[in-house]
Amino acid sequence: MQSLIAIAVVVFALVFVVPLIVASFLRNVEAGTIRLVSWLHGGTVIYRGPGKSKEIPLLTTGTTISSKVINVDLDITDQTADLDDAGVPRPIKVRILASAIVSVGDTDALIKTAANRFFSKTDADQLNTLTDLLSSSGRRAINLLTHDQLFSAKTAPTVRALPAPMPSTALAARQSVEVIPSAHDAVMAVEDDDDPLAVIIRKACSRELTDLGLIFNSLNIKVVQSEVAEARRRQSAAEAQANAEIVAATQTRRAREAQLEAERVISDKQRELEQTRAANAALIAQAEAKKQEALGVQRVAELDATQIAQARADAERVRIEAQAAAEAEAIRIKTIAAAQAESIEKVNAAIAAGGESYFRYRQIEMLPQIAPAIAGALAEAKLVTISSDGKGAADSTTNNITGVIQTVLAAQLVARGGLVEGNGIPPVSAPNVSLPPVPDRPVTRK
Known part of the structure; x- marks a missing residue:
C-alpha cells in the first residue's frame, strides 16, 4: 500500500508539480511583447518575444510591455x-x-x-x-x-x-x-x-x-x-473643367470636321456618281435618239417606198382607168358622131325625100323663133355693104340666113324625130341660134 501511495505521489509530482515549477522559472514571451526581468542585485534582462524568459519567483521581478x-x-x-x-x-x-x-x-x-x-x-x-x-x-x-x-x-x-x-x-x-x-x-x-x-x-x-x-x-x-x-x-477644378470642356469641344469639333469631311467625300462621290449616271443616261438617250432617228429614217424610207409603190400603183391604175375612160369616151364620141352622121344622113334623106315643100314648111314654123333674133341683129347693125361674087348684100344675107335656118331645122328634126334615140344614142340638143356680130364700122369689100 505504501508503495502505491509513493508511486501516486511521484506521478502527481511529475504531472502537476514539476510543470508548475518549470513554468514559474521559464515564462512565455508572446509575439509583439517585451519581457523585462529585474534581478535582486539590480540587473535587468530584456526578452523580446516570441520566446522564453528565465525568472526565479523569489529573486526576480518581471514586467511585460507592448512592442x-x-x-x-x-x-x-x-x-x-x-x-x-x-x-x-x-x-x-x-x-x-x-x-x-x-x-x-x-x-x-x-x-x-x-x-x-x-x-x-x-x-x-x-x-x-x-x-x-x-x-x-x-x-x-x-x-x-x-x-x-x-x-x-x-x-x-x-x-x-x-x-x-x-x-x-x-x-x-x-x-x-x-x-x-x-x-x-x-x-x-x-x-x-x-x-x-x-x-x-x-x-x-x-x-x-x-x-x-x-x-x-x-x-x-x-x-x-x-x-x-x-x-x-x-480654380484648378474650374481650369480642369474648362480644359476638359475645351478638349471635349476640340474633340467634338474634330469629330464634326471629320464627319463633315466624310460627308463631303460622300457627297462628291455621289455627285460624281450622279454625273456619271447623267452622262450614261445622256449617252443612252443619244443612242436611243439615234436609234429612233434611224428607225424614223427606216420607217420614212419604208413609207416612201410604200407610198411610191402605192403612188406608182395608183398612177398606173389612174393611167389605166384614164386610158380606159379615154378609150370609152373615144368609143362613145365615135359612136355619137357616127349616130349623128347617120341621123344627119337620114334627115338629109328625109329632106330629100320630102322635097322643098317640107323644108319651106319647117322654115315657116321656125320664123316666130328666128325672126326676132334676126330683127334684133339687123336693128343693131349699121350700114353694111357686102359685095361678093357679083351678088348683092341682100342675096348674101338671105343665103346666110337660109343656111342657118337649114342647120337649125336639121338639128331640131334630129332631136324631135327621134332618129338618134331609136339607135340607143342620147339626143343632141340644138345649138342656140346666134348671128355673127356686125362690125361697128362699114367695111367695103371688092
Whole structure:
C-alpha cells in the first residue's frame, strides 16, 4: 500500500508539480511583447518575444510591455509663416489631418525608459501624451512653413532653427539618452524624400519621444485644408473643367470636321456618281435618239417606198382607168358622131325625100323663133355693104340666113324625130341660134 501511495505521489509530482515549477522559472514571451526581468542585485534582462524568459519567483521581478506600433490621429489647426511682398507677415490659417506612427525604441535603454515613463501610464494617458506631443510639434512645424510648402511635398523647406526643448522632467534633465547610429541614419535617409511637415515634426518631437523611450516612425498627412487651398482647388477644378470642356469641344469639333469631311467625300462621290449616271443616261438617250432617228429614217424610207409603190400603183391604175375612160369616151364620141352622121344622113334623106315643100314648111314654123333674133341683129347693125361674087348684100344675107335656118331645122328634126334615140344614142340638143356680130364700122369689100 505504501508503495502505491509513493508511486501516486511521484506521478502527481511529475504531472502537476514539476510543470508548475518549470513554468514559474521559464515564462512565455508572446509575439509583439517585451519581457523585462529585474534581478535582486539590480540587473535587468530584456526578452523580446516570441520566446522564453528565465525568472526565479523569489529573486526576480518581471514586467511585460507592448512592442507594437502606436497609431495616433492628429487634428492640427494653426497659421503659416507666409509673408507679403513687403515682408509683412500674412499668416494663413490651415488645418491638417494626419496620422503618426510611433513605437518602442530598439535599444535596451529606450525599452527601459519606455517601460518606466510611458507604459507605466494608463492607455488613455498614453494616447493623450502622444497626441499633445505630436500636435505641439505639428503646430511649430506649421508656424515654420509657408502655405505653398505645406502643399508641395518636393519643396525644400527653409526651416528656422528650432528652439531647444525644455526638459519636462527632472529625470530628463539628469540623464541624456543616446540615439543609436542606425536609427539616425535611417531618419536622415528618409528626410530627403519625405514631406517637409513630416521632417520638421520628426525633428521637433524626436527628443520628447526619446525621453519617453519611443521613436518616430512615420507621419501620414491625410488632408491639408485652407481657404486659399480650397480657392485654388476650385480654380484648378474650374481650369480642369474648362480644359476638359475645351478638349471635349476640340474633340467634338474634330469629330464634326471629320464627319463633315466624310460627308463631303460622300457627297462628291455621289455627285460624281450622279454625273456619271447623267452622262450614261445622256449617252443612252443619244443612242436611243439615234436609234429612233434611224428607225424614223427606216420607217420614212419604208413609207416612201410604200407610198411610191402605192403612188406608182395608183398612177398606173389612174393611167389605166384614164386610158380606159379615154378609150370609152373615144368609143362613145365615135359612136355619137357616127349616130349623128347617120341621123344627119337620114334627115338629109328625109329632106330629100320630102322635097322643098317640107323644108319651106319647117322654115315657116321656125320664123316666130328666128325672126326676132334676126330683127334684133339687123336693128343693131349699121350700114353694111357686102359685095361678093357679083351678088348683092341682100342675096348674101338671105343665103346666110337660109343656111342657118337649114342647120337649125336639121338639128331640131334630129332631136324631135327621134332618129338618134331609136339607135340607143342620147339626143343632141340644138345649138342656140346666134348671128355673127356686125362690125361697128362699114367695111367695103371688092
